[in-house]
Amino acid sequence: MTEGKHGDGQMAIGMIGEMRRQTIKRFQAPIDSLRLSISVSSFSSTLRRSPIDYDGDLAILHCLPPKQSYTIIDQLHLHQNASMAEHNLSTMTKPLNFYISSLQTCISVDHLHQLHAQILNSYFSNSVFLLTRLAHAYLKFGCPTVGQRFIISIIKNPPLFLWNETIKCYARKGCYRESIDLYYDMLRSGYKPNAFTFTFVLPACAGLKSVADGRRVHDDVLLFGCECNEFVITALIDLYGKCGELGVARQLFDEMPVKKTASCNALMAGLVLADKFDGALSLFNEMNNLGIKGDTMTMVSVLQSCASLGALQQGRWAHDHIIRTRMGINLYLGAALINMYARCGSIEEARQVFDKTPRKDIVTWTAIICGYGMHGLAHFSESLFLQMISNGLRPDAVTFVGVLTGFSHNGLVEKGWCYFHKMRDEFGVKPALEHYSCMVDMLGRAGQLKQAEELIRKMYVKPDSKIWGGLLNACKIHKNFKMAERVVPEILKLDPTNAGWHVLMANIYATSGKWDQVAKMRRNMKEKKLEKQPGWSLIEVTGQIHTFLAFDQSHKMSKEIYKYLEDIKEKMRVEGYVPELDVVFEKVDEETKEEMLFYHSERLAIAFGILSTSNGDVLRVMKNLRVCVDCHNVIKFISRIAYREIVVRDAKRFHHFKDGVCSCGDYW
DNA sequence: ATAGGGTTAG
Numbered sequence: 001m002t003e004g005k006h007g008d009g010q011m012a013i014g015m016i017g018e019m020r021r022q023t024i025k026r027f028q029a030p031i032d033s034l035r036l037s038i039s040v041s042s043f044s045s046t047l048r049r050s051p052i053d054y055d056g057d058l059a060i061l062h063c064l065p066p067k068q069s070y071t072i073i074d075q076l077h078l079h080q081n082a083s084m085a086e087h088n089l090s091t092m093t094k095p096l097n098f099y100i101s102s103l104q105t106c107i108s109v110d111h112l113h114q115l116h117a118q119i120l121n122s123y124f125s126n127s128v129f130l131l132t133r134l135a136h137a138y139l140k141f142g143c144p145t146v147g148q149r150f151i152i153s154i155i156k157n158p159p160l161f162l163w164n165e166t167i168k169c170y171a172r173k174g175c176y177r178e179s180i181d182l183y184y185d186m187l188r189s190g191y192k193p194n195a196f197t198f199t200f201v202l203p204a205c206a207g208l209k210s211v212a213d214g215r216r217v218h219d220d221v222l223l224f225g226c227e228c229n230e231f232v233i234t235a236l237i238d239l240y241g242k243c244g245e246l247g248v249a250r251q252l253f254d255e256m257p258v259k260k261t262a263s264c265n266a267l268m269a270g271l272v273l274a275d276k277f278d279g280a281l282s283l284f285n286e287m288n289n290l291g292i293k294g295d296t297m298t299m300v301s302v303l304q305s306c307a308s309l310g311a312l313q314q315g316r317w318a319h320d321h322i323i324r325t326r327m328g329i330n331l332y333l334g335a336a337l338i339n340m341y342a343r344c345g346s347i348e349e350a351r352q353v354f355d356k357t358p359r360k361d362i363v364t365w366t367a368i369i370c371g372y373g374m375h376g377l378a379h380f381s382e383s384l385f386l387q388m389i390s391n392g393l394r395p396d397a398v399t400f401v402g403v404l405t406g407f408s409h410n411g412l413v414e415k416g417w418c419y420f421h422k423m424r425d426e427f428g429v430k431p432a433l434e435h436y437s438c439m440v441d442m443l444g445r446a447g448q449l450k451q452a453e454e455l456i457r458k459m460y461v462k463p464d465s466k467i468w469g470g471l472l473n474a475c476k477i478h479k480n481f482k483m484a485e486r487v488v489p490e491i492l493k494l495d496p497t498n499a500g501w502h503v504l505m506a507n508i509y510a511t512s513g514k515w516d517q518v519a520k521m522r523r524n525m526k527e528k529k530l531e532k533q534p535g536w537s538l539i540e541v542t543g544q545i546h547t548f549l550a551f552d553q554s555h556k557m558s559k560e561i562y563k564y565l566e567d568i569k570e571k572m573r574v575e576g577y578v579p580e581l582d583v584v585f586e587k588v589d590e591e592t593k594e595e596m597l598f599y600h601s602e603r604l605a606i607a608f609g610i611l612s613t614s615n616g617d618v619l620r621v622m623k624n625l626r627v628c629v630d631c632h633n634v635i636k637f638i639s640r641i642a643y644r645e646i647v648v649r650d651a652k653r654f655h656h657f658k659d660g661v662c663s664c665g666d667y668w
Numbered sequence: 669a670t671a672g673g674g675t676t677a678g
Contacts, residue, residue, distance in 0.1 A: 132669085133669085136669075136670090159669095160670095161669065161670060162670095164670055164671095165669090165670060168670070168671085194670095195671075196670050196671060197670095198671090199670085199671045199672060200670080200671075202672090203672080203673095229671090230671095230672080231671045231672045232671085232672085233672085234671090234672040234673070235671085235672055235673090236672095237672085237673085238672070238673060241673095260672090261673080262672050262673050263672075263673080264673085265672085265673040265674075266672070266673045267673090268673085269673060269674070270673095295673090295674095296674075297673050297674045298673085298674090299674095300673095300674045300675065301673090301674075303675095304674090304675090330674095330675090331675065332674050332675040333674090333675080334675080335675040335676060336674080336675055336676090338675095338676090339675080339676065361675090362676080363675050363676045364675080364676085365676090366675095366676040366677085367675075367676050368676095369676085370676060370677060371676095373677090374677095396676090397677085398676050398677050399676080399677090400677095401676090401677045401678075402676080402677065405677080405678090433678090434677065434678060437678075438677095438678095466678080
């Protein structure tokens with residue numbers, strides 16, 4: 001500090017008075033909230049601990065040792081800012097108004113650090129009012145700490161508002177644990193949370209999917225009497241929905257006296273997350289009946305449900321509804337629409353939406369790329385990928401999953417390797433389990449079993465049961481029983497309770513005639529009480545979803561369906577159909593085998609579709625498992641005999657059947 | 669001075 005600045009203490013006091021007058025005039029704030037303090041002893045040693053009476057009010061001037069006020073500045077590395085010292089005096093004499101507007105217009109954290117230092121050097125260094133604004137500014141930039149300290153610790157007794165904002169800041173950044181811990185800290189410090197607090201801490205519990213923390217906070221909601229606040233209830237519904245506790249979520253929702261769009265959306269998102277898609281769609285109907293308007297978030301959930309169910313007609317209706325109500329198609333909705341059309345089997349409509357979307361981000365592009373990928377249209381997938389790059393967007397891990405699955409479905413092994421390497425070398429995306437999974441699948445199906453196994457053994461992510469399962473599937477296709485025996489124990493080690501693997505293994509043993517091993521697998525399943533996942537197919541006719549299980553006779557048109565299949569069987573025989581009995585893994589006679597094949601769920605769904613729609617309508621069937629070789633064959637026949645285009649989505653991809661040919665080229 | 673819900677893969 002220079003000699004001059006030590007100068008006239010009386011002048012400094014005069015300035016304080018002038019400043020207060022201005023401040024009070026400008027903000028008309030109560031005197032108490034403007035307890036001015038000065039922190040710098042550099043003005044004059046005569047100021048030390050001298051209370052000043054001004055305009056009849058008491059302003060307390062604390063003269064802190066300069067060291068103290070610089071502690072935080074040091075942490076901010078602001079000692080680098082040498083020009084600061086030069087302007088000390090002008091800084092100290094600026095009105096409160098200046099700091100407030102500076103904080104409001106502040107555009108970077110660096111700038112904020114400078115303001116912070118200036119404030120600590122000003123008359124307002126201890127003003128709770130200004131420090132709260134300062135702390136809030138940090139939080140708005142997503143900075144809950146400065147150096148090692150919580151931003152709230154710059155104030156001795158931070159107001160509840162600041163605790164809330166800090167908890168929110170952590171939650172928004174995805175630092176859920178920190179957010180929750182801070183909430184507990186707050187309670188320990190004797191603060192009482194309010195409704196705002198809960199709407200910030202509950203999403204943090206939801207983000208962690210921690211029902212334990214969620215329940216604990218829920219108890220506090222009751223304890224502090226916030227259980228009637230609609231924001232809090234919505235946050236609770238969201239929490240329980242994300243944690244899979246749909247019963248609790250539903251109950252909270254039902255008990256709401258007035259339901260709003262957001263609370264419906266929270267429940268609907270929970271239903272979608274729990275794969276309860278028809279539940280989500282009926283909630284949408286419920287909303288319409290209750291006169292609650294849906295918005296873009298509602299429609300995202302609706303479209304996700306349609307996509308998962310393969311309900312194209314309902315999806316189209318939803319799209320139309322979006323246009324009719326002029327809600328505007330934002331990035332979320334755009335991607336959800338593209339995904340819906342693609343997953344419902346209409347890649348053409350997906351492309352139309354994509355082309356019409358004015359703003360496209362990485363997710364939009366990825367949605368259409370994945371769409372082409374699962375339809376086995378790898379060339380489109382790749383060309384869009386390249387267009388995306390030339391538009392200046394960087395592909396992410398998901399984009400590569402889409403491109404790689406496309407190549408995998410087409411057996412484009414060379415291309416696959418090329419992009420697998422490009423991914424890391426050109427785009428810095430580290431291959432994750434999903435990418436290895438695509439590669440193993442691709443290599444395995446192309447018959448490169450050795451290369452596939454090698455890739456698994458040397459990958460630096462720990463392989464999961466799905467990856468080994470992909471290889472085992474390839475062993476089955478290429479009848480490599482020796483490798484299968486090596487792979488089986490690896491899978492059982494990682495995932496001993498999955499019925500699917502046991503079935504796959506038993507089938508492989510059956511194909512190689514090892515019936516004792518088959519029996520062992522079956523016993524194994526029984527002992528572990530593992531249930532085979534039943535295969536189901538569904539088809540949408542006039543907006544209604546019809547579900548079929550194998551041998552299902554519960555449908556009201558069951559009789560006609562079975563009759564149709566009998567009839568078509570004869571026609572198929574004339575055209576040269578021979579059942580692929582190898583796919584039946586039971587030790588039964590051939591006739592029974594044929595019988596077992598003929599009522600697979602997809603055939604029932606297709607027969608029903610043909611019977612209940614007009615000629616020329618495209619049939620779209622969704623199936624939870626992969627379509628079997630014999631069904632694939634039969635559907636080809638049906639598409640020709642009945643002159644129907646049939647689109648089947650199985651667990652892996654789409655098959656478009658037309659005129660006796662499938663788009664997959666029998667490679668899947 | 670602060671509020672809830674959402675996009676792409678497997």
